[in-house]
Each structure stands twice: as C-alpha cells, then as structure tokens.
Amino acid sequence: MNPLKRKILNYFIIISLVIVSGCKTYRYEADLMNVKSDAMMRLSAADDMDFLTSHPNDDNEVNSIIGKILENELTLNSAIQLTVLNNPELQASFEKLGIQKAELMQAAILPNPNVHIDRMESHSGRFLPHARQYAQIHWSVSIDLLDLLSKPNLAKISRAQVEIAKMRLTNQLLDKINDVSKAVHNFLYEKKHLNLLEEIFEGSEAKLELAIEQHKAGNISDLDLVEQEMEYQNDKLNVNGQQYKTLVAREKLNRLMGLWGTMTEWVMHSEFPRVKEINLTRSELITSAIERNLEIAAASYEINVYKRQHSMNKAMIIPSFEFGVSREKEDGHDPTSGRSVAFELPIFDHNQSETNRLSAMIQKQEKEIRAISINLRSQLKLLHALYTGLRKKLTYYENAVLPIRKKYLSLSERHYNGMFIGPYELLDVKRSELEAQQDYDRILRDYLNAASDLNHALAGGYAGGSGMFTGDVKTSNVRREKDSGH
Amino acid sequence: MKHKSTLLLIKIVLVLIFFTLNSLGTSNPSYTPVITPDGSTLPYKMVDGVKVFHLIAERVKREFAPGFFVDCWGYNGQTPGPTIEAVEGDRVRILVTNKLPEHTTIHWHGLFLPNGMDGVGGLTQRYIDPGETYLYEFDLVQHGTFMYHPHADEAVQMALGMEGFFVIHPKTPPYKVDHDYAVFLHMWQIPPGTSKPNPNAMFDFNYFSFNSRVYPGTAPVLARENSLIRVRFANLSMESHPIHIHGVSFKVTATEGGDIPESAQRPTTTVNVPPGTVKTIEFVPEYSGDWPFHCHKAHHAMNAMEHNLPNMIGVNQTNADKKIQKLFPNYMSMGTNGMGDMQDHSEHMPGPKNTPPMMMGKGPFANISMGGMFTVLKVRKELTPDSASTWYDHPPGTVSRKVDIEEDGK
Numbered sequence: 001m002n003p004l005k006r007k008i009l010n011y012f013i014i015i016s017l018v019i020v021s022g023c024k025t026y027r028y029e030a031d032l033m034n035v036k037s038d039a040m041m042r043l044s045a046a047d048d049m050d051f052l053t054s055h056p057n058d059d060n061e062v063n064s065i066i067g068k069i070l071e072n073e074l075t076l077n078s079a080i081q082l083t084v085l086n087n088p089e090l091q092a093s094f095e096k097l098g099i100q101k102a103e104l105m106q107a108a109i110l111p112n113p114n115v116h117i118d119r120m121e122s123h124s125g126r127f128l129p130h131a132r133q134y135a136q137i138h139w140s141v142s143i144d145l146l147d148l149l150s151k152p153n154l155a156k157i158s159r160a161q162v163e164i165a166k167m168r169l170t171n172q173l174l175d176k177i178n179d180v181s182k183a184v185h186n187f188l189y190e191k192k193h194l195n196l197l198e199e200i201f202e203g204s205e206a207k208l209e210l211a212i213e214q215h216k217a218g219n220i221s222d223l224d225l226v227e228q229e230m231e232y233q234n235d236k237l238n239v240n241g242q243q244y245k246t247l248v249a250r251e252k253l254n255r256l257m258g259l260w261g262t263m264t265e266w267v268m269h270s271e272f273p274r275v276k277e278i279n280l281t282r283s284e285l286i287t288s289a290i291e292r293n294l295e296i297a298a299a300s301y302e303i304n305v306y307k308r309q310h311s312m313n314k315a316m317i318i319p320s321f322e323f324g325v326s327r328e329k330e331d332g333h334d335p336t337s338g339r340s341v342a343f344e345l346p347i348f349d350h351n352q353s354e355t356n357r358l359s360a361m362i363q364k365q366e367k368e369i370r371a372i373s374i375n376l377r378s379q380l381k382l383l384h385a386l387y388t389g390l391r392k393k394l395t396y397y398e399n400a401v402l403p404i405r406k407k408y409l410s411l412s413e414r415h416y417n418g419m420f421i422g423p424y425e426l427l428d429v430k431r432s433e434l435e436a437q438q439d440y441d442r443i444l445r446d447y448l449n450a451a452s453d454l455n456h457a458l459a460g461g462y463a464g465g466s467g468m469f470t471g472d473v474k475t476s477n478v479r480r481e482k483d484s485g486h
Numbered sequence: 487m488k489h490k491s492t493l494l495l496i497k498i499v500l501v502l503i504f505f506t507l508n509s510l511g512t513s514n515p516s517y518t519p520v521i522t523p524d525g526s527t528l529p530y531k532m533v534d535g536v537k538v539f540h541l542i543a544e545r546v547k548r549e550f551a552p553g554f555f556v557d558c559w560g561y562n563g564q565t566p567g568p569t570i571e572a573v574e575g576d577r578v579r580i581l582v583t584n585k586l587p588e589h590t591t592i593h594w595h596g597l598f599l600p601n602g603m604d605g606v607g608g609l610t611q612r613y614i615d616p617g618e619t620y621l622y623e624f625d626l627v628q629h630g631t632f633m634y635h636p637h638a639d640e641a642v643q644m645a646l647g648m649e650g651f652f653v654i655h656p657k658t659p660p661y662k663v664d665h666d667y668a669v670f671l672h673m674w675q676i677p678p679g680t681s682k683p684n685p686n687a688m689f690d691f692n693y694f695s696f697n698s699r700v701y702p703g704t705a706p707v708l709a710r711e712n713s714l715i716r717v718r719f720a721n722l723s724m725e726s727h728p729i730h731i732h733g734v735s736f737k738v739t740a741t742e743g744g745d746i747p748e749s750a751q752r753p754t755t756t757v758n759v760p761p762g763t764v765k766t767i768e769f770v771p772e773y774s775g776d777w778p779f780h781c782h783k784a785h786h787a788m789n790a791m792e793h794n795l796p797n798m799i800g801v802n803q804t805n806a807d808k809k810i811q812k813l814f815p816n817y818m819s820m821g822t823n824g825m826g827d828m829q830d831h832s833e834h835m836p837g838p839k840n841t842p843p844m845m846m847g848k849g850p851f852a853n854i855s856m857g858g859m860f861t862v863l864k865v866r867k868e869l870t871p872d873s874a875s876t877w878y879d880h881p882p883g884t885v886s887r888k889v890d891i892e893e894d895g896k
Contacts, residue, residue, distance in 0.1 A: 206809035210801070217800040221566060342673065383505070411838065418837030419820065419844055420678045422796040423810060430813050 028097045042459035051081045076273040083180040086258035100165040104158035111147045118141040142324020174461040181452040187249040189445035194242045203427040204235040229282040282384045292460035310358040390447040397440045405436040523705035524542035524697045528568035551703030557896035558647035565698045566670040567650030574629040575655040580622045589613035593637035600623040607638035629656040631718040631764045645685035664713035673723040679838035691706040694858035701860035702847040719759045726760040733777035736769035771865040776878040781859035789857030791844040816826040829853045850877040
C-alpha cells in the first residue's frame, strides 16, 4: 500500500470510529416498559392493571392522567396507578435504569488513543540571538490494547448489570404496589373505624341526653349522671384519637401516591376491595415464591458477573499494554517514524487484591442467597398460617359472629318493645354490634394485607428482615444496602 | 221398621251413657260439682265400693294465654292437675303413675290419713321412680278443700306446676251453693322469649296465674244475680295473694283446716291467700255487671315485665329519641307519661316470641291493660250460653262519661 493510500485508510478508520462512538446514545423507556410488564405478569393482574403497560410521554400527560383519576372516587387500582405514575421514590428509581444503561454504553465505547506531541528547541536560540538555532518535533499515538480486548467482556457485564437493575426495579415496583395496597386497606379500616366510633358516640350522646333529662326529673342520682358523662367523654376522646389515626393513614397514602396541595382532597370508595382467594398449600407457596423471587435471581446474576470479572482479572497478568506509532522531525534531518510499546511490569501488583475482593463478593452473595432463602421459607410459613387463619376467622365472622350480633340486636329491639330492657341496655347492645363490626373490619384488613403479602411473595417480591409481611415494615432496606454496596 | 230399630239403638246408647256416668261418679245430687275454670275434674271408677282415681304425673304443655305456651309438669295433661272430688266417708284409692324424668310422690295436703299415705318421699314412703305406679288408699274422714302436690324435689316440681285440688264435700251439706269454683294461685318465672319456668327462682317472678292461666287467657267466673257462689282459692306459690273481687262482699267460710264458724266469718272484699293455704269464700252477687276479680298486688295483675328498667316517668325524651332513631329507625320512647300506652305500642312493635305483652285485653270501651291474676266476674240476671263471651249491657245513664266541667259539672 502506498503512503497516500495508507494515510487515507488511517484517516477513514479514525473518522469512522469517532462517528460511531459519537452517535451512540441510550434510551431506557423500553426497559422500563419491560419492568412494568414483568410486574404486571408476575401479579397475574393483566386484566385490572393494564395501566402498568402504558408510559406517559411527559409530565403534562402524567398530570392529566392524575387529574382524571382524582375526579372519581379512588379505588385500590387507581391508588396503585397513581403510585406507579407519581411516587417520587419510584420515579427516582426508574432513573437508575438510565444510569445503568449509560454504564452499559460506556462499556461499549472504544477507548480513546493517547496522543503525545513534543517540540524541542536549542537553548542558544533563546539566550544568544546570533547563534544558530534548531527545533525538534516528536509525536506519537498509542492505545491500550488490553482495554480494547476486554471491551466485549465488559459489555456483557454491563448488560448483566442492566438486567440486575431491572430485576431490582421490578422488585421495588412490586414493593410499592404492596405498600400502597396495604395503605389503602389500612386507610379504609381507619375510616370505617372512625365511622363506627362516631356511631358509638352518637349512642353515648343519646344516653347522656336521657341521663340529663332523668336527672332533671329527679329520677337518677348525681352519681348515675356522672357515670354517664364519663362514658360520653371517653367515647368523645376515642373519636378524636381515631380522627388523627385516619389522618395518618391518609397522609401515608398521599406520600405513596405523590400527592400534595389540592390533590390530597380525594375521596376513596368506602368498601374494602374484593380479592381472589389464594388456594395454595404451604409447600406450593414456598416453592413458587422461591422460584420466582427476584432478589434471589438478582443475587444469582450478580454471582455470574463477579465470576466473569474474576476470570478476567485473573487472566490479565499485565494490567496495561499500550501500543502505538511515533514520528520525529528534527531541523535539517529527515523525519523518522516507528512503533512503540508500553506496559506495566507486574512485579508487585498483579491484581491479586481485586481478585480476592471478587472471590469474597462471590462468597458473600452465595451466603446471602442462602440467608434470603431460609428467611423467606420461614416467613412464608408464617404468612401462610396467618393468611389461612385469618380467612377462617373471617369466614366465621361472616357466617356466625356478625349474623348472631345482628340477631342479638334484633331480639333486643323486641325485648325493648316488650319493656324487658330499657334504652340504655338497647344502646349497649348496639355498641356491642358495632364493636363486633370493628373486629370484623380489622380482621378483614389484616386478611387483605396478608393476601397482598402473599401475592407479593408469589410475584417474586421479597420483604427481608424478621418482620416481613406484616404492617408497615419497610420492605426494601436490605436491598438498598445491597444497591449501595456495589 | 228402620225407624223403630234406630229408636231402639238410641235407647240402648242412652242407658249405657247413664250407667257409665253413674259408675264414673260424675253426678251426685248431694253437692254442686266443683267447676275448675280452665281445668277439669278427675273421673273415678267405683270398684267394690271404693272410688278409684288415676293420676299420671307427666310433662304438660300449657297455653297460659292465646299463643303463649309454657312447658310445665302436671297431672293428666294439665296444670293444675284435675280436681279430685269426693264425699266425706268415701274410701278412695288413688293410683299414681310417674311419667316424669325423676322420682316423685304425692302429698295430700291437709287430709287426715294413715301416716304411710301422707306421701312424703323418704319419710313416709319410697319415692315413685319414673315408670312406676304407686297406690294410695284411705278413708275420707273430713270435708273441706285440700290440695295435692309432690313431696319430692318439690321446689322444682311445684315450681313447674304440679298441684291440684282435693275437694271433699260434706256427707250432709247444710246448704247447696249454685256455683262452686276452684281457683289455684301460682306464680312463675318464665324469662321473656322462653317457654320453661325457671324452678331456681326465689324472687322476681313474672307471671301470676289463676289455674295456670294469665289474663286474657283466664276464663271468666259466671254468676247469676242473687245466687250463692262459692270460690275456693289454693296457693302453693312463694308469696301470698290478696284476691279482690269488685261488686260483691264475701265471707271466708273455710280454710284447708276446716270450716270457719259463722260467728267468726266477717264480710270483706279482699281475701289474702298465703302460701300453703286454702281460703273458701262465699257470696251472693246482687249487682249485675262485669266485675274485676284479681290479685291486688299491682304487679301480679300484669304479665311479664322487667323490674330494673330505668325510671322514665316525667323524663323529656324528645331529643334523645332523635339521636336514638339514627341508630334504631323504629325506636319509640316509652314511659314518660306512664305505661298506659304500652298495650297500643305492643300491637305494632313486636316483642319477644312466646311472650304476651305486659298489659293485654280488649274491653267494650278500650284496652283493659291488665294481665296475670285477673279475670272478670260476670254477674247476670240469668246466665245464658253466651254470658261468658259477651259484655255487660249497661242500663242507660249508668256509665261514667266525659263531661265539660263548665257545663255539666254544676
């Protein structure tokens, strides 16, 4: 190849590399859609959660959807939709996918060549203006060949890390869906509880009214009246306390749904949502939940990544190996050119610490998988027992306790009509009926929460910690620590 | 021919009926048979000059008032048991069969008889176990009104209704009454909505009965004007009952201990009948009308009511009503101005099942608003078949009426 052709070829290669590298951009919306679709599929909720598969284009579209949802009574599904659309933590987490995708792109970009240029002049030229002067120019271009050769492997690692990030994001999305589901159940319970306490308070008001009039008529003593006043006060304070609890539950929902200002004036459908019964044996539940567990899957993926990094690390005895070309031109002489090589001599540092770190990481992940698996099995046993126990209790309440309380109330009305009990006793019977309803609502809330936790576990979610699947336990602490650890 | 044979058949039947009635002792010209309102008289057979009766102790379902059924224990399907009626000097043989779930005996309250016939379980005889029949046989050496009842687990058995009259007419009555009634007084604790008397009760009884009936289930007492009426009261309940009869003055002529000499009889309108006693009264009703006949303990003339209800007399319940109606839309307050409107209230506000309202009864003018130990002495110039079911026809100007105090009260 003549020098001209070689020059042209060299320039073409350089320009092509620049163009290819410069044109590489990243989009993560498709991955986000995958995450949402995966979550929907895992929840077996294709029919009623199809909103998960849509992704608004911009904030205006998001605000428009939120506005439309808030025009109607909120339901469990619409609360979930708002959370997916608008929960600030979740939106921030979605961006993690972008970060991971950027790292993947970085892994695919070719390393830049090193360019080295020297221009040297004789000293006489500067201080002795009449002396003879000369200059020497030297330039070189080199590239780290090992960096270049490791690119395919690094890209594979980055792709794996994107998959891991997607799994963890799916997990986080499932967590949030579970959190908002339980927050909805809890809000409905607190609201119903408030209504029932208000009804009980109405009864106390009526009793106090009667007592005041009886006292005025000289039919009861000061002591009897004070007793009635005490009951009235207690019930009033109960209502007051419950109003705050309802507000707490409402605000939790507001935080989860990312709502503030006038958007928090929503009204929620007052009835508990209906859920499908989960008829799995304990062993079926454990098998299915372990198989689908996203945390175990992500940790397994990570082990593969560490193993790949470990292999690469061991193979790279020489940490760097630069290869290049150089050219030198000195005044009065013909230019000279040649090839250059530069590398580290692995006398002291031959990457053993990184290799050991990766080995330790592999060990750590394997042990964590074991720990997750053991915790999960144990907690799923408890959850299964809780769920089946609550379902039995709920059925018993529906078929026996509540009908009997209603019958008790109805028969008491008949006894009141026959003057066998007075209005105070009749109102006490009503109170006991309302208290039974409160118990039922609490059991129903706990049952729905247990069902939500079960669905969460079956979808592959993992709560972690000893208190998983109950109440307000933060479900993603373990994962957040892990996220920050690599 | 056919006609003649029919007549012959009728004659034969009539003769048979006569002899059967004679052998059962259902007719005796020496005394006026006792009428046990809402009850009956125990038939007997004459066997070798002995009057043979058969009492069966058993469970009994008794309708205390229309639609109000009570699961009692009694004799021969009734409580009180059928009245045993005999004549002084008779020898009686009484067979007692026990169909109860536990042992029993029968004590002949007030009778003079051999000690071994006194019917005290464990003391004078062995108990009559379920399924067994015991024989009591003795001569009647006295006359008067007596009772029979168990002397075995008596707190339970009497509380459940096991009692009856034993009437011994004098061999030679000094006079004959026109109507002879027997009324057993009893009290029960039957919680609202139940049907079984609670034999554990010592206080707070809620039903008070004449012959195990409560008003308006009690039969009226019928009397012809100026006739001689005898009423025998017996009491085996836990309290005394002052029985008051309107429209007549009477004398207590006998107790279960015997006749009261005429010189010791004094006129009254109320006779107190303590537990374990019999009081026999006689009177001649002079004034026709529908006269109340009742226990004068006010709560004994009412049906079941709760005695621990809050006192609402004079209490303004208007505001409380509105509040309670939020919880009970059909709620109606009661008692502010008394309980007089309770009967109206009970007609459209259903009470517990198998429980009559506290106050019942419809009169010719308005609700009678009574219950328990209450009935009506119906005195008429002449008794007719419909005397029991018709109201007294008041002569003009003899009924209290509403007046304008300014115009008519002068």
